[in-house]
Amino acid sequence: VVAVTAQGVPEDVKPPVVTAVSSSSLHVNWSVPSHPNGVIQKYHLNQTGVGTIFTHTGGPNIYTLKGLEPYTDYSFVVVACTALGCTASEPSTGRTLQASPSGVWLSPRHLIINTSAVELYWDQPAQPNGHIFQYRIIRDGRSVFTGGHRDQNYTDTGLMPKHRLSMDTLKEAHKKFVHM
Numbered sequence: 001v002v003a004v005t006a007q008g009v010p011e012d013v014k015p016p017v018v019t020a021v022s023s024s025s026l027h028v029n030w031s032v033p034s035h036p037n038g039v040i041q042k043y044h045l046n047q048t049g050v051g052t053i054f055t056h057t058g059g060p061n062i063y064t065l066k067g068l069e070p071y072t073d074y075s076f077v078v079v080a081c082t083a084l085g086c087t088a089s090e091p092s093t094g095r096t097l098q099a100s101p102s103g104v105w106l107s108p109r110h111l112i113i114n115t116s117a118v119e120l121y122w123d124q125p126a127q128p129n130g131h132i133f134q135y136r137i138i139r140d141g142r143s144v145f146t147g148g149h150r151d152q153n154y155t156d157t158g159l160m161p162k163h164r165l166s167m168d169t170l171k172e173a174h175k176k177f178v179h180m
Helices: 167-173
Strands: 017-020 026-029 042-047 051-056 062-065 073-081 086-088 092-095 109-114 117-121 132-139 142-148 153-156 177-179
Touching: 017 092, 051 062, 132 153, 142 153
Parallel strands: none
Antiparallel strands: 017 026, 026 062, 042 051, 042 073, 073 086, 073 092, 109 117, 117 153, 132 142, 132 177
């Protein structure tokens, strides 16, 4: 005599584990529910605010998302399904890694103080892509200023009178941002 119990919907579906791979990709993996209550036919990976981004019917329970924004939180839910129905996990969130800032001070601003000093001003980058740790100004290949993330101006002194600084030099000096 062979007895078979009826299938049910999965129970105890664990949230996925989200791991940062790079500034633009995340690994999302999940485990089999502790009480599948039947044969799991498929898993749906849902991204909060987007919907189903992947349907999985076999193989390892892992998916890699690419093309994501740097230093951004993404939330996911795993839905496990038997022939009778589906059950969703609680959401799980992961954050992509930091990347170099973009939109860094494209229009240098300066104020000539006297024949040997210039005051420089800058804004936060348009896309910090992480936590701005410091700003660095490099003039003629040499670092002349390193300041904290709240510093947004610097007075460059000791310049030669009547010495012309090109805008390219100023732009390059302000593209050097470091983050942690």
